Amino acid sequence: MTTEEKKDYSKVGSAVGCSNDGDPIIQVRNIRKWYQVNKSIPIFGKVDWLKAVDDVSFDVPAGKTIGLVGESGCGKTTTAKMVLGLENPSTDGETEVGEIFFQGENVNDLTAAGKREMRRSVQAVFQDPWSSLNPRMRVNTIISEPLEINTTMTKKERDVRAGDLLAEVGLNPYQGNLYPHEFSGGQRQRIGIARALALNPKLIVLDEPVSALDVSIRAQIMNLLVDLQNEHDLAYILIAHNLATVRYMCHRTAVMYLGVVQEYGDTEEIFAHPTHLYTNALISAALPSHPDIERDEIVLPGEVVSPVNPPAGDVFMTRTPLPVRKNHKYTKERPPLIEVGKDHYVVETPWSTVTGHDLSEFRLSVDQEMK
Amino acid sequence: MVNKSDIKKNGESVDRDGFGPSTVQDEVVLELKNLQTHFTTKWGTVKACDGVSYAVKKGETLGVVGESGSGKSVTALSIMRLIQSPPGMIAGGEVILNGRNILELSEKEMTKVRGGEISMILQDPMQALNPVFDINNQVGEAIGIHQKVKGKTRWNKVVDALRKVRIPAPEMRARDYPHQLSGGMRQRVVGAIGISSNPSVIIADEPTTSLDVTIQAAYLRLLKQIQSETGAAIIFITHDFGIVAKMCDRVAVMYAGRIVEMADVREIFNNPLHEYTKALIGSVTKLEEKTGRLPQIEGQPPLLYNLPPGDAFAPRSPLKYDEKDALIRPELVEVEQDHFVQLSRCSVADFDKYKDKVSY
Numbered sequence: 001m002t003t004e005e006k007k008d009y010s011k012v013g014s015a016v017g018c019s020n021d022g023d024p025i026i027q028v029r030n031i032r033k034w035y036q037v038n039k040s041i042p043i044f045g046k047v048d049w050l051k052a053v054d055d056v057s058f059d060v061p062a063g064k065t066i067g068l069v070g071e072s073g074c075g076k077t078t079t080a081k082m083v084l085g086l087e088n089p090s091t092d093g094e095t096e097v098g099e100i101f102f103q104g105e106n107v108n109d110l111t112a113a114g115k116r117e118m119r120r121s122v123q124a125v126f127q128d129p130w131s132s133l134n135p136r137m138r139v140n141t142i143i144s145e146p147l148e149i150n151t152t153m154t155k156k157e158r159d160v161r162a163g164d165l166l167a168e169v170g171l172n173p174y175q176g177n178l179y180p181h182e183f184s185g186g187q188r189q190r191i192g193i194a195r196a197l198a199l200n201p202k203l204i205v206l207d208e209p210v211s212a213l214d215v216s217i218r219a220q221i222m223n224l225l226v227d228l229q230n231e232h233d234l235a236y237i238l239i240a241h242n243l244a245t246v247r248y249m250c251h252r253t254a255v256m257y258l259g260v261v262q263e264y265g266d267t268e269e270i271f272a273h274p275t276h277l278y279t280n281a282l283i284s285a286a287l288p289s290h291p292d293i294e295r296d297e298i299v300l301p302g303e304v305v306s307p308v309n310p311p312a313g314d315v316f317m318t319r320t321p322l323p324v325r326k327n328h329k330y331t332k333e334r335p336p337l338i339e340v341g342k343d344h345y346v347v348e349t350p351w352s353t354v355t356g357h358d359l360s361e362f363r364l365s366v367d368q369e370m371k
Numbered sequence: 372m373v374n375k376s377d378i379k380k381n382g383e384s385v386d387r388d389g390f391g392p393s394t395v396q397d398e399v400v401l402e403l404k405n406l407q408t409h410f411t412t413k414w415g416t417v418k419a420c421d422g423v424s425y426a427v428k429k430g431e432t433l434g435v436v437g438e439s440g441s442g443k444s445v446t447a448l449s450i451m452r453l454i455q456s457p458p459g460m461i462a463g464g465e466v467i468l469n470g471r472n473i474l475e476l477s478e479k480e481m482t483k484v485r486g487g488e489i490s491m492i493l494q495d496p497m498q499a500l501n502p503v504f505d506i507n508n509q510v511g512e513a514i515g516i517h518q519k520v521k522g523k524t525r526w527n528k529v530v531d532a533l534r535k536v537r538i539p540a541p542e543m544r545a546r547d548y549p550h551q552l553s554g555g556m557r558q559r560v561v562g563a564i565g566i567s568s569n570p571s572v573i574i575a576d577e578p579t580t581s582l583d584v585t586i587q588a589a590y591l592r593l594l595k596q597i598q599s600e601t602g603a604a605i606i607f608i609t610h611d612f613g614i615v616a617k618m619c620d621r622v623a624v625m626y627a628g629r630i631v632e633m634a635d636v637r638e639i640f641n642n643p644l645h646e647y648t649k650a651l652i653g654s655v656t657k658l659e660e661k662t663g664r665l666p667q668i669e670g671q672p673p674l675l676y677n678l679p680p681g682d683a684f685a686p687r688s689p690l691k692y693d694e695k696d697a698l699i700r701p702e703l704v705e706v707e708q709d710h711f712v713q714l715s716r717c718s719v720a721d722f723d724k725y726k727d728k729v730s731y
Contacts, residue, residue, distance in 0.1 A: 071584075184439075184672075187671070214610050216610075216650065218656075219654035219666070219667040219668075220667045223664060223665055241584055243584070247662075248662055268661060271658070282584060282585065284588075285584045287617055287658075289656075291615075292637070293659065
């Protein structure tokens with residue numbers, strides 16, 4: 001489809017844990033998305049900001065999967081929306097804070113043709129296969145709609161292509177004449193994937209692609225996604241809260257909390273040596289795959305706090321017991337990411353195994369949790 | 372994360388997840404005998420629950436596992452007698468709760484049982500709670516009906532129930548409306564309604580699917596705790612073998628309205644016999660290690676109005692089999708102590724080992 005020319009990545013700014021290796025499709029540098037909560041002009045008092053995403057940077061190299069993990073409200077979907085161009089990064093008065101690069105070019109500086117190419121190259125598959133397909137359109141029409149808008153193919157060519165795509169995702173080409181309600185959840189998700197593949201994209205944003213499906217169907221869809229990735233050298237951004245899914249599919253992982261990346265790096269490295277307390281807590285809460293596997297559960301006090309006016313320093317501070325919060329270096333500014341292993345970065349906090357902290361004190365008993 | 376030392380040997384009395392030793396006692400509280408629930412549709416009769424039998428003991432957690440449409444929820448609704456009729460009807464069988472068949476009770480008597488002796492925790496906390504009534508009203512409704520109290524006494528019981536499910540500041544939370552609570556808190560309120568009348572059986576229908584992992588872990592821990600306090604039996608309906616591994620003492624695997632395998636949770640994980648059980652366990656992604664390519668079950672669950680005549684799983688079975696063997700309707704037999712399998716040549720690899728137990 002596209003000409004293979006050497007991309008120029010010299011304009012891309014540097015960030016901790018990010019590099020220009022592996023022909024990145026999308027590079028995200030220090031983007032933020034703040035929403036102003038109180039709309040009227042405040043005469044007294046201050047403006048409340050909901051900081052959905054705050055200073056997030058990552059790379060998406062070609063043919064690799066990057067996972068964004070975290071609880072609801074941690075900003076992983078907002079980040080993906082900005083990559084898709086559905087949301088613009090927040091401005092700091094006049095200029096945008098942070099930049100998103102498509103193949104080395106800032107998306108704001110792209111020419112009209114460049115923008116079209118980016119929209120073709122970046123596609124999405126959504127969580128709920130029941131609401132992401134138009135119930136009044138036949139499957140063929142759903143799949144060929146992007147072709148109709150973006151290419152000069154004739155109706156006949158589009159139908160042939162739609163049939164090919166259905167076959168590629170494991171459905172029968174004749175099923176293109178059916179309506180979405182005639183399919184089961186797993187089959188609908190396959191239709192969604194076929195639609196995303198229609199324009200030969202380079203990157204697909206997968207927003208919880210399997211969490212609405214039965215466990216047995218999940219395996220089919222995840223295998224399909226991995227096969228498609230190997231075949232077409234696709235890059236994925238996978239948004240998930242199930243860590244086992246992330247470990248199965250992702251090459252790199254970013255653990256997010258309140259819009260800030262807490263731990264970032266190679267997936268295997270992170271799962272082998274989880275460093276941040278939050279990552280440890282997420283792993284300890286995940287379901288075991290065998291009844292004999294026991295984990296010491298790390299119970300964090302409280303639930304995810306509201307992202308409106310989060311702490312100025314380390315956002316994770318409010319989830320830790322009080323004594324640890326004292327002598328914290330970063331109470332006014334965000335702690336930086338530091339390298340703790342090969343391709344493994346974590347924010348500088350007192351509650352990580354790197355700083356010599358024994359995490360066992362967080363292994364609270366259930367009674368303590370109640371206090 | 373998890374190393375070899377974490378995995379303890381089978382058979383030892385293990386204090387799993389710090390929940391304390393097993394809560395299972397020998398007294399059977401609920402027993403299903405050949406329960407059949409049919410629906411009349413324009414395509415024919417759908418046997419959503421086709422001869423299901425199981426028993427739950429006091430303090431025991433039974434996991435009922437299967438894909439969507441396997442009949443696990445219909446079985447639970449039949450126990451509660453909440454099947455809408457028509458189109459549905461309970462065509463046969465018995466549901467014996469604390470020694471009496473509740474299928475023979477009048478609707479008036481059943482109202483006392485429902486939400487009293489048996490209660491249900493539903494899947495979606497947003498839909499299970501009414502957005503226009505406050506928490507006190509909704510928890511108090513169940514308490515008012517079953518314990519015939521009102522006024523100050525009822526209020527105290529509501530606050531007690533909320534305290535039991537570990538909702539912080541229950542006096543204040545009782546005056547809140549559902550939208551003011553987070554997802555985890557809402558699910559706890561649904562739990563409070565469920566346990567408010569000290570039921571002997573709690574049916575939990577996928578109560579944690581819409582929750583985050585950390586909230587899910589806390590909720591499962593809470594259910595276990597409530598169980599050890601009240602000695603209630605829990606029937607846990609789920610499609611996730613991870614929850615089974617964490618929560619359940621015994622597992623019944625359902626396929627196309629029938630139980631295909633039922634055994635102790637360790638026996639199911641260590642020695643699954645039916646191909647469907649093997650496939651379900653195999654298709655779970657593991658957090659503990661990097662998994663290779665996931666084994667997957669080919670095909671889709673069958674349509675219940677158009678079931679294969681004999682072994683419903685045969686078309687999806689990875690085993691080689693004779694066409695005529697697939698026509699034999701397999702029976703659920705006890706192959707080992709407390710290990711039941713629906714013995715079929717098509718879907719049990721070790722069929723020859725147990726073939727003297729069946730006549731076909």
